[in-house]
Amino acid sequence: MNLKAIKTLAHKAFRNTGGLKTQACGMSFFIMASLAVSFLLVLVSYIMYWRFYQIFENEYGSILVVNEPDSFCRFMEDQGLPHSDKLHIQYDAYYDFRYFGELMEEHETGVILVFPKDFDAKVLEGDEAPEILTYCRTDYLRSLDIKNYVIDTYLNDYLDYIKEAKGCTVALNDPVEITLQGTPTQEETDMATGVAKFAAQSLVPLLIFVTALYASMNSGTNIIAGEKERGTFAAILLSPVSRREIIIGDLLGVSLGSFIPAAVMLFAVLLLPYYSGIAGMLTTLPLLISLILLIASLTLLISVISDSVVSAQTAFLPLFFIMVTICVTCIQNAGNASELYYMIPIYGHFYGIGNLIYNVDIRTVLYSAVCFFNTMLIVAAAVFTSVKLLNNERFTVNTMTSDDHAAAPADHKLTTKTLPGFIVDQAVYPLIVLSIFQTLAMVPVFVKYTSTSAFGELVESMKAVDTFKDILQFSFDLLGLFLADPLFIISMSIGYIAIMVCYLVKVILKEHIASGKGMVKKHIASLGLELNKKTPVKYACGLVLGVALMSCVYLILNLTGQVAFKGFTITKSVVTTVLISILMWIPQGACEELMFRGYMLPRITKKTNKIFAFILSSFLFSVLHSMNLGYTPLASVNLFLIALLFALISYRSGSIWITCGAHTAWNFCQGNLYGLQVSGNELSSTLIKTSYTKGHLDIVTGGEFGPEGGLAVTAITLPLVILLIVLIRKDSKKTSRLW
16 A cells, blocks of 8 residues: 555645635535524523513503402402402313413403412312413513513412411412432532533534534545546546545545544543543544544545535535434433444444543443444445445546536536525425424314313423423324314315425426426326326335335334233224324325425436435435434434335335335324324324333334334334345346436
8 A cells, every 4th residue: 555645645635625715515604604603592592591671660561360369359459559350250261272362362461360260269268279370472572571570579479468368378380390200310410510511411522523524524525526626636546546545545634634623622621620631532532533534434425426516515415414413313312312322323422422521431431432343334334435436437537528518408417506405495395385284284173172171181281391302292292182183184184185286386387397288197297196007006005015014013012022912992983083094194195205205306316316315305304203202313213214215115116106105004004003103193093002011122112202213113124225225226127217
C-alpha cells in the first residue's frame, strides 16, 4: 500500500473544507441553520420564560360562576370583594366543554368557575372533597392571567375560609401523582446536578452529532463529487494510485476534519467539575472516533455515487435527517433504553457518549467496545462498496460536456437545482393532507362525545397529564375511545378517500398526460393503480400476504411466551364494529401505499435513482409514525423495513395493488383480529383477546407501540427484504421503470 499517496490525499482532503465554492445546496444550509436556531431556542427556554404577561390592576373582564354555593356568596361579602351573580346558572355536566365555550361566547367572558352541584352539602355537611373547575378561553391571551388572578385573589382565600368553617379540605385542580408499581423513584438531586446530567446525556451528544455531520458534509461531499463537477477527477484516477488508496486517503482527511471540532467540544465539556474528566476522555475517544469514521465513510459513499456537490449534499439530507431523528428518539428514551441499543451503532454512540461523559462505569465501557466493533464493520463495508463503485466507469467520470448539459431535457435526473425543494414537497405534502382530513374526521365524533359520561371520565384523567408523554397517552386514549364508534370509523374512511382524491387531482394538475380517451385512467395508473383484469387477483394476493405476515408475527409471540391467548370476544356489537372497521382499513391501507409507494417512489426515482428513492420513501414512512405512542428506535427500524419491503414488492409487481391489500390485512389482523396495538393505537373491538405475559420483553413484543416495535416483526421482514433484493438483482428482465 502506498502510504505516501494516502498521506497526500488525506492532507488534501483535510485542507479542502469545501467552502461551498461550487453551487451549494441552499436547502441543506437552510435546514441546518433552522436546526441550530431551534436548538438554541430550546436551550434558552430552560432558563427563561418566552411569554411576558402584562401586570394588570383592576380590569379583568367578567367572570361567570356556575352552581354557585351560598358559602361562596358569604365569603365574598365578608371579604368586601366585588361580586355579582345575577344569572344564577345551574348545570349538571361538569366537563361539557362545548356548553361552557358557548357560555363564554354568549356572555363575552374569559373565565368560568364551576362548582359541583350541592357543593355546600358535600363539604360543610358531609365528608366529601369535591373539586372546583376553572375554564378559560384559548383564543384570548389574557385568559390565563385572569384565571391565575381569580385563583390567587378569590379561590385560595375561599378554600381557607371553608377549612376554618368546617375543618375540611377542598381540592382545586390539584394534579394527581401516580407511582407505577415496580418503578423506582428517582433520586433527589439539586438543580445544578440535574441540569448537568441532562446536558451530558442529551444535549452534548446531539451537539457532537450535528458538528460531525456538518463537518463531514462540508468536506466529504466536495472531495469526489466536487472533483467530478470540476472535471479533475479523471486525472486522479489515471494517477498510479489504487482506488482503495484514494478512498482510504480521503476518508482519513474527512475524518480528521470532523474529529477536531468534535474532540475540542468533548474536551471542553469534560473539563467541567460535574463530569468524568480524564477517565471520560479516555473511554469516550474510541467511541467518538468510530462515529466520525462511520459518518465520513457514508458521506464518501454518497460523494462517489453523485456527479456534483449539489446532488451529493441533497443525497446527504436523508442521512442527516435519519441521524438527527435517532438523536431525538434517544433523548426521549434517555435512562429507559434497553441495553441492546448501547451496542447498536448510532444509538450506542449517543447513549455511550452521554453516559461516559457523566459517569464512567464498566458496563457502559463494555457496551461501547461492542458498539465500536460493530461500527468498524460498517465502515469497512462502506469503504469496500466505495472502492467497488470506483471500479465502475459510470460512477467515476462525468463524460457530459457543457453542451450536453445544455441540451439535456428539463426533467433529466441531473437537474438538481429543483431537487431539494422537490424532496421537501414529497416529505411535507403527506403530513399536510393527513393532518387536515384526520382532524376533520374527529370533529363530528368529538362533538358527540363531549356530553357523555365516558368522555367525562377521560377528561377526569387529564388531571394526571404533566409531561409530553402524558399528553401523547391522553391523545391515544381518546383515539382508542373514538375507534370503538362506527361514526368515527366511517368519518376516517371518508377522510382517507378524500386524501387519495387530492393526490389524483395533484397528478392531473401537475403532470400533463395527453388528453383523450382514458386520460383519467392513465393518471390513476401513474399512481401505481393500473386497472386491468389482474387487479382483483393482485389485491387478493396482497390480502393473503398481509394475513400470513401478521399471523407469523403472532405465532412467534405465542411460541416465545410473550403473549397469551385469552379467548374470543365474539359479540354482536364487537362483530359489527369489526366489520365496519374493514371499511376504514381498506382505504387507509390504500391511502398510505398511494402516498409513499404509488406517488412518491416513482417520482423520486425519476429525479434521482431507485436506491435513493427506496431509502427516502421508506424513511419518511417511518418518520410519519414517530409521534405515535410508544415509538422506539427499534420501531423506527422496523417501520423502515416494512416500508422497504412494500416498496420492493411494488417494484417487482409493477403496481401497488398487492401492497394495498397487504397493508390493509396487516393492520386489520394486528388490531381487530389478534387484539394487538397498531402503531401505538389500542383497539377495543377485537375478535381475539390477547394479553402480554408476566415475563414478556418489550424489545420482542414492541411494548406500547405494538409488534411493529419489536424483534418479532424484524425477524419476519428483514429476511424477506434480503430475499426480494436478491430476486430483483437476478431478474434481468425487470426494467428501471416503476409504473
